[in-house]
Amino acid sequence: MSNVVLVLNLNYEPLNICGLGRAVALVGSGKAEILASGMEDIRTARAVIPRPSVIKLQYLVRRPRAQVRLTRREVFIRDDYTCQYCGLRGRELTLDHVIPRHLGGRHVWDNLVSACRPCNHRKGGKRLDETRMRLARPPRRPPATQYFTGVQRQNREEAEAWAPYLPALETALHGM
């Protein structure tokens, strides 16, 4: 089993993902309750509890929703592992700064795209308008949905336990 736990807000809205230790501490101190748990038990200093997989906080947290961390992998997932210049799909991708860094392009969601090696090489250090290349779509920060489903994907064992708590997410978090 992996050691990630889905944390829901008091109103059942997915809030974030935490480690097992943190989840057990929250449950142990009465700040959260277990909604879904794994098969095995966990022994804490005070008690034996089911291993949490989904917990719900007993209080309402008001804060910005979780955001997808900007990593190569998450950019590839956002772009569906597809080169944004030629449409080639695969795992052999690179990150391309649409506006090259030496021209002031920043390392941010809307300046990063997945590119296959030949396209990245072809584009080189040029601006897009200096090439004949085109982007499949303008790069944007992905919706928070990707944050939860991304972790879910990496932890297949959790996928089933989390699924009932994530379906409304697309609408709930739409327009972030």
Ligand SMILES: [Zn+2]
């Ligand atoms: Zn390409």
